[in-house]
Amino acid sequence: MKKLLFGMLTLLTFETLWSQPHEAAQDTTWKKLYRESAPMINDLVHTKIDARFDYSQSYLNGKAWITLKPHFYATDSLALDAKGMEIKKVAIVKGTATTPLKYDYDGWVLNVKLDKSYKGGEKYTVYIEYTAKPNELEVKGSAAITDAKGLYFINPKGEEKDKPTQIWTQGETEATSVWVPTIDRPNQKATQETIMTVPEKYVTLSNGKLVSQKKNTDGTRTDTWNMDLPHAPYLFFMGVGDYAVIKDTYKGKEVNYYVEKEYAPVAKKIFGHTPEMMGFFSKITGVEYPWVKYSQIVGRDYVSGAMENTTATLHQESAQQDARELVDGNGWESTIAHELFHQWFGDYVTSESWSNLTLNESFANYSETLWDEYKYGKDAGDAQNYTDMTGYLQSGSDKKDLVRFYYTDKEAMFDAVSYNKGGRILHMLRSYVGDSAFFKALNLYLTTNKFKAAEAHHLRLAFEEVTGKDLNWFWNQWYYGSGHPKLAIDYVYDDAAKKVQVIVKQTQSGDKVFKLPIAIDIYNGATKVRNKVWIENKVDTFTFSYTSKPDLVNVDGDKTLLAEKKDSKTMDNYVHQYKYAGQYLDRREAVEYASQNQTDPKAIALLTEALKDKYYGIRGLALNRLNLKNQGNKKEFEPLIAAIAKNDPKSTVRATALTALSNYETPAYKELFIKSVNDSSYTVAGNALEALAKIDSAAAFTEAKRLATQPTKGALVGAVMKTMIKSGDEGSFSTIAKAVGDMPLSQAKFNLLPSFSDFLAKVSNTDNLKKGVDIIVDFREQTKNFGLEPVVNGWLKGIVTKKEAAKAIAADKSSLQAQIDYVKEKLGGEKAGF
Template sequence: MKKFLIGVLALATAQQLAAQDHEAEAQDTSWKKEYRGSYTIINDLVHTKVDAKFDYDKSYMYGKVWITLKPHFYPTDSLTLDAKGMDIHKVALVKGSSTTPLKFGYDGWNLTINLDKTYKNNETYTIYIDYTAKPNEVKVQGSAAITDAKGLYFINPKGEEKDKPTQIWTQGETEATSVWCPTIDKPNMKTTQETIMTVPAKFVTLSNGKMISSKKNADGTRTDHWKMDLPHAPYLFFMGVGDYAVIKDSWKGKEVNYYVEHEFAPVAKKIFGNTPEMMTFFSKITGLDYPWVKYSQMTARDYVSGAMENTTATLHQESAQQDARELIDGNGWESTIAHELFHHWFGDYVTAESWSNLTVNESFANYSETLWDEYKYGKDAGDAQNYNDMAGYLQSGSEKKDLVRFHYPDKESMFDAVSYNKGGRILHMLRNYVGNDAFNKALNVYLTENKFQAAEAHNLRLAFEKVTGQDLNWFFNQWYFGDGHPLLDIDYLYNENAKTVQVIIKQTQKTGKVFILPIAIDVYNGAKKTRHNVWVKNAVDTFTFSYTSRPELVNVDGDKILLAIKKDNKTLDNYIHQYKYAGLYLDRREAIEFAQKNQDNSKAQELLKLALKDKYHGLRILTATRLDFKNSALKSAVEPILADLAKTDPKSTVRAAAISALVNYDNAAYNAIYAKGITDSSYSVAGASLENLSKKDKAAALAAAKKIASGGKLKGAMTESVLKVLAQSGDESSFELVANTFDEMPLSNAKFNLLPPFAEYLGNVSNTANFKKGIDAIIKFREVLKPYGYEQVVNNFLMNATLKKKEAALAAASDKKALQEQIDYLKTQVQGEKKGF
């Protein structure tokens, strides 16, 4: 699963959210005494066949399931299945063509069945269950990655919502498949599977494995039969139903299909078309060809968990569906596509035996994003992805959590910045330490020795030890079975008489833990580099290197792979040399960030001018967005560079950043750039141009925004820019467009960024009905964000923007009735069931 909001939304609020999370955990610490090990296996699943019919009016599923099992080791005369919130009509033992009713007990959560005899572990038996699944009536807590756990979702089932398709999809992780299919809903279970779905003939279906038959029925329905011949975990079971265009592709003779809404059929291959190349790349680095019979990807409305790696049938949030103009700025969903595909090795082929060991699923999928970017787009792109994920972890406030942890409040809490971001960075360090060839070989050993089984971090360690011949307990103990990360203070002492430089590395974390860190220290004279491989093992380590002429740079962590926070006491001259000669993405980024803190220095200004022309577009953007335009010398020096970037840079996102920077200049000549930019094919360029125009000519910008909005559905970066201009204008005639567009936007960073201007806009809305509608849209979004810990952040927007404006207006109003009604409504919606603010 790609958890969409880890390290993405509003990093400025990370500390606040972490504090809220820690406070919530502190209120109930009973979980600290409960060991969360692997599920104790009594019976093994062998095969599962489910027959599903859907009631769109009631959002029910009428199901029949045949489950073949056998005792794991010890003989048993009973079976317990997970079956959440169902009506159980019949339970029977299947023998040949006949069935024998069995006694059972059901508490609404678990189905306990008395078997007809005691079975030994070499005997299989098949249970038949007739049941009704009622997903909307099941109350199961979700998480930040999985915002509820209904398992089965009916989207617009009666077709009552205009312009919204009718769909059905399932979400099994962590243990929600058992809402729609009785099973042993644990990650250390594996079963082959058949899925039979009867649906209106106008819809297509998708499930695990291959479709083996499709039959039209006399009542206008169709019955599709899907079969999965290889075993996988129950949380990976999938059903998808809807009116989709199916775009066909292939890889080595296997079906590769993309299920998208019809309007996105022309661009489906631009969105998902790198999938076959990804399959080739991941097959190469693992030494194991994509092991499943097919690979399909489907988009879904109202799916807020990012994406899910259901075996052979990945489900993507609707945000994956980008139009041609959005794709000009780059495929914003490509890393997610890679993430879910890599799960088909790490998660589906070999599965975490417990949620405590989620790292063997999610850390690998997370790291695949770095691996893919590095392979496809170059080392800078891979390093940028790696850095952004590291920043997401470091700002998450998760330093007290182990990667593998057996104590947690709920299994859903494992889906966090530690299992994803930190785990991926640990793999990055491990790859650097053992070498690329050994890393890939160890992946192959791990996958081969544990295929179609459940595994844990120790299995991974043993695979790496088998390949490298090294004992790696020191690495796994500190990174997998320990918490935190090093805080490094790095100093340099030069002795011109002795011709030596001492590199002093202090670990300043206050946890008492000292990390073992194998790192490279590079000593530079001009472009010449001498590498020293050293081990940091103590709270303070000093390394002494001789030189002939004083080094122009000593670069600690020469490969820039450490998961750490560094205070590196280099000079500006050192950083300038680092930028020019060390050359890695993070080398250059560190130098740019140091120069940005010293923008009064002429040398720093020269470095920033150089960085505006960096070979990697991401660093050009970074530099353009960090310039201090209050510094007149710098402002003047970079103006021609920014103007050139705005007009000629090959990357549309760089042009957009440069355009945004040009607003700091009182130069009427740039108005032509903005006017032209508004019609640019790139949404980011058009959006930046519109926002700049609004700061120079509000009336012209408002007219342009209305014209753009009237042209149809807003998409991409243009949505955020148009709505900001409309909202900031306070023009109430645009209310329906602003409110409806905000309400219909899928969960995304763009929607979150629109919360402040939309809340401020509502402070200017006088029509009470419109005001309430707008508040309702924000509250609805707040409920989606609630599992992520953002409830209070949303409330603060409403309290600090909307409420303050209304209260100020109330004080000056002659007729206070309408304003008081609005204020009362706002307070009621913000506080909910609480008795006061």
């Protein structure tokens, strides 16, 4: 699963986002509760479900045939997870006959007394008739999975205009048992047959292959999907809706993209790299894509990012980008890669417990780096790797083990440790053992454990068998330990003795000392001498001889270490590093250092070079780091910034340059800004509109009103709304409110809502105020498990404060009081704070 939260880094810290719903509680008994792998008493073998949907009540009327066998010991009983169902019949199946069985049901677990004691490995089939009522079930979710009702009816009665009617399921972690009785544990595996009867106008999607379709006389159609390879229950999936199905192929296998019909023309621009990804991942793992087909479907109101259901990945609606959004690049491409790699790591081989979740998520996370490196070059891969590393380092998660046997709730495992840190650990492991051994070990892990559940030690054993190395030290340090090294790096040059000392001090708190194999590269001009060393102590000193003083000593020459570093290099060292070391992170570190020393001519020269860097990410970074409050810098960089704004081949860099140009606040750029407002890139157009507003607010408002009548997405919708909101024109309320309300849950929407709240504070029409407040409240409810409720309530309180101030001087206080009362009502229990 790829979480939406990873795209919302600036909302709050990862630690706040991930831990608040779980670890804010006073109860600490979880610290003594060992989270073992689920005991296997009965094993799932096959699940057949016949599902019919009651759209009027959001019910699923189901029949299930569940084939099982005792794992080892004989048993005469069966416990199935079945959450919030109405159980109508339970029976044992013998040939074509069924015999009722005795059972107890508490609303959560269905305990069945079997007709006899079955021996280990002896198969039997239980038949169950039931009604699933997901909307009547109250289950605690998490920051990643906002409720856990498993089965979702979207606009089932068609009452919401311009919103499609859909059904989709979300099984991870243990919510498949809301819509079909099962043993809802990740260490279970079963084959599957899914029969869905739906209105004929809809298409369906499930795991495996569509094997039959039958039109019924009542205007419905019955589709049967067959999954003939075993997979875990949390990966079971059903999807229903009025979709366009865009067909693609990979080596004769179906590859399909289910999108809302308006996105059919761009579906292949969004998902079209999928076959190439399948080929790439098959090649590097040495395991050909193992399933019969691969489909991807987009679901409305799905806020968990994306989910790797076997052969049937579900994406949230943010995946659906129009042609102008795609000008800046496919913002969903890394998620597409992430979910696809799960088909190997998570679906083919599954972590046996949530404690070992990183076996699924670290690989999916790292696939984003691998794909970018392969498709777009090493700089792109390194940039992705750096972004993910930063996400972990900023998360405040240094006390959490990667493999965790003690946690508040299984949902708490979906964090920056299981994902980001795990991915970076794989990156270090790849660097340590080398590419050939790394990928051969992945192949061994996958082939040894195919269609099984695994724990982290299985991965270690595969690497040890391939490399011939004992890797317990690495697993104990990184998989079964917490934290990361913090390094202070100093250099002492002795020209008389022709020696340099490199002193590396580990400064992290506590007694833990990390063992780190790294490369130290010594440069004279373009000549590099590599020294491989081990950091093993709180302080390590490495001494190297030289004939002439090195231009640069570069610790962690491969830039693969997961660590925080304070490096005492000089400006001259960083200039040399930028020019000769050359990796993305080498250049990034040099730009960051130069940006902090912008009174130094050498730093200015380095930043000037960085503005012409081969990789657009470095060019954009340099633009963002320019200190344009310094008048000398401002004047010197102006021609280059203007040239970039007009000519850079990457639209996002042009957009950043336009923002930089807005700091000049000169009418000379008005023509450029107006021209750029009509750029094919939403980001360029949005940044240009905000830049125009700085020098001519009236012209910007005119442009914003014009653009508001056209389709706008991405950065442009935010810029248009901010410009219109800033104007204070209440006549634009309907346009503004619709645009804000229609935005999917995203960072852009979060960024816009404070301005929207300020606008509402000035709105005089009470009905408009209520509509606007409802939009904010809806956002709060969608993000209630993200830890954002205090932030959103703060916006609402701000509206109340401003309305109270207006009421104090108003002649007619009644309408303002009605508005204040409405906002306080929406604050619920917090209104007492006023």
